Amino acid sequence: MKIAIYGYGNLGRGVECAVNAADDMQLFGVFTRRAPETVKTLSGANVYHVDDILNYKNDIDVVVICGGSATDLPTMTPDLANNFNVVDSFDTHAKIPEHFECVNNAATASKHTALISGGWDPGMFSINRLYASAVLPNGKDYTFWGKGVSQGHSDAIRRIDGVKDAKQYTVPIEEALNAVRSGSCPELTTRQKHLRECFVVAESGADTARIENEIKTMPNYFADYDTIVHFISQEELERDHAGIPHGGFVIRTGKTGVNNENNHVIEYSLKLDSNPEFTASVIVAYARAISKLYKRGDYGCKTVFDIAPCDLSPLSNEELRKTML
């Protein structure tokens, strides 16, 4: 199975590692918008310019698209689906139906297979929401994120005047998690579910009280949360906050029995040292599935909901039944 990486940032590098870790996959190469000779890959993979990708139409089984959801993927994924099997990690939840339609039209017309919105949320978390709600219809589910770095919130802090650098962690609130696990089906406000913890490097001489106030009152990003702001040095930021950890929890509680007398808790959680590398590992497993579906003539756009678990594995169905069921 020959995999191409389209776009080479953190996610693309994660895909490179995940493909190299899979015995049944081979990395065809990396496609970049930059000048290929300026891009050095982690494992010495070949680097090509995106403009040349059609030359390799017959050499690539699946293109894993590692662009951003805001501006790249809405055009990249349908464009590439005209000629390739593709997988992306489109994560703007509200625009998934629209993106699905575009990619489905392209892939159906070209007789290719595509998967959108792979990763962990959307992705593994979505699957767990679906399984849990199908099994316990009389219940309620909750998703918590973190502890982990939010790139968007970190960027928002960096745009404040007097801020040199910053990192923001989304932190699930333990009391809320435990209230959910109790089966009491609490109604939780935004503030009760998560808090936001910020590590900020101020420019020398900057008014830190003003910066802290600007962070805490920023609409959409921070105003609805309890926010903790720490001012630290650039050295401390680089030493203690260099990673991109993330994770979270999907919890559903539900009742069964003649009088709903029995309570059940289904909990799925992730604790990830590297958000982009884990996301990459998920979408590479889905690249394997997409290649299998394509070979069976199952064309069009899919999501994680449409893929049977067995298609993610390199093992045969016989082996899976024998060793994992």
Add this chain to the structure above:
Amino acid sequence: MKIAIYGYGNLGRGVECAVNAADDMQLFGVFTRRAPETVKTLSGANVYHVDDILNYKNDIDVVVICGGSATDLPTMTPDLANNFNVVDSFDTHAKIPEHFECVNNAATASKHTALISGGWDPGMFSINRLYASAVLPNGKDYTFWGKGVSQGHSDAIRRIDGVKDAKQYTVPIEEALNAVRSGSCPELTTRQKHLRECFVVAESGADTARIENEIKTMPNYFADYDTIVHFISQEELERDHAGIPHGGFVIRTGKTGVNNENNHVIEYSLKLDSNPEFTASVIVAYARAISKLYKRGDYGCKTVFDIAPCDLSPLSNEELRKTML
């Protein structure tokens, strides 16, 4: 969707509750080996004798078979698959390949769709082992069971001379769970993973020291575990240990990155007040899926590995993408 229940014990009653809780399902009735007039159902469902089931061949979409794995299901499931779509919860892990073959032959020949080994282990736990291993190939997974009642171990204690009644709980050991979550991939012995806690009602005048010793040294069941034995009264057993709770954990840790420098933990856990009612809820969701597959002409025997998540839900794929992805 009309569902029939074949066998009416704890699992059958759980299926009755689960079908009644599903808006898109209707309970056709219960089939029993007992005299139908002696069986009273929880919700007043019709009761039929198993010998008459072929009379209702055209009235039933899926038969949910609620027999035991040791002697019932190996013949019941293939027999019924000759005439019906069927779902079972066959849980003798080592004999799954053989059972699959028998049921697949019957269902393929009769053009019906079957699912074997639904439930939570095998079932939801198996799915989580598969997803986690596909996403993190460079890792190791662990399954822990409990805290929960083991029927087999409770029965084994009850067979000891001088024992009037007994209940046995399988308890996962917290230190082992935490060692696994740390990502250290420990090698754990049977004794290190679970302990066994027994609540025993002795016959009046029985030698409790002998009973305790017979329990703790019983091969296969207890000898390889640390076992705690409590002697209590029948009243205490009935008051404090009447339920059938269970649950457990599937944890996989794995590494990614150029030098495997990043660690990830995927954890799925269940905490169930009623083991049979939760198992029933899972197999009823799979009955829905089997009915969809049958309508698509996808015949033969399936397992939870072969079923895409979307087929478990009463929602359309459009609704699922919009609300759960």
